Amino acid sequence: MGILKPDDRLELIHGELYERNPIGSKHAGIVNKLAGLLNGLFKGKAVTGVQNPVQFDDRNEPEPEICLLKYRPDFYASAHPVPADVLAIIEVSDASIRFDTEVKAPLYALGGIPEYWIIDLDNNWIEVHTNPKKGSNASIQRYLPGEEISLMEQRLSVNELLILS
Template sequence: MSTLLAERELLNSQPRHHWTVAEYHRMGDMGLLNEDSRVELIEGELIEMAPIGSSHGGEVKYFNNKFVSLLQGKVIVSVQDPIILGGYAEPQPDIALLRWRDDFYRKANPHPEDVLLLIEVSDSTLRYDCDVKVPLYASHGIPEVWLLDIQNRQLEIYRDPINGHYQQRDCRQTGKIAPILCPDAVIDLAEVFPNL
């Protein structure tokens, strides 16, 4: 075994401090995380977020525009904003459909019970989103997650979380789909994956 590999294994076996959501917020309040820091708190660890490319940004803008036009005044469409999942996680999904609140969540960030749908747009982060974020969302009872796989031009739909696992998984490249809790918000995948 190489020395470098042995050092990595030793480092990975060492206890780590898991940051709480409160500590994470204090770091921001103290200026340790500046406005340009693109990090999210996942299971107590600060994870650097990938840069947003034009395809990724375009898909986020598409979903934002579509959901706002279809659901205005019924739900809050949140774009790349934090969702508090327990004491050690505050991810920033690309799109969240949230239960309507007149205060627009000014007093506190949303929690799992506020979420109707989360969408993650994946281009360079597909494996991470599949292996880390989707299970995190399932373990906190998020009712539905859409994972938009830009590279393979498909939408993975996860529904019905039980005991930390989604019971339903569907994968589509064509057709129309609506969130289970917002059935009037029909998305045509021909618009999501146009023939450019």
């Protein structure tokens, strides 16, 4: 119908199209760094999706910054991943922090996503949501610079994830 353009940055959440915020250079740099790091750590063990859709249902198809997926030799070329394929989702947040915590966190928990990270660029911390139950996460832990986070038995430095060097 010509309403949407191919370069529109949109996500389908709860049956509504949400316009995604423009990505700043620090935000983009962190996403690129994470993608490279995770690709190296989990080569042959997981697929790292970058700003690609996850098909929850007909009303929900978010496009997280980073999605760590169960390994498939076709790299999900035959179909978008579904929540059962997801090992972890990572959102990099600045202007989108409220949306990522109030809208996406409950959606990901409802979908049973085992681990959801919010990398908060404004506050310089990483919030990790785990143990999803009935649309919320039983555990939310905040990690600060100088600390380490575990992802699939790999230890990662918060400093390394938050700072571009």
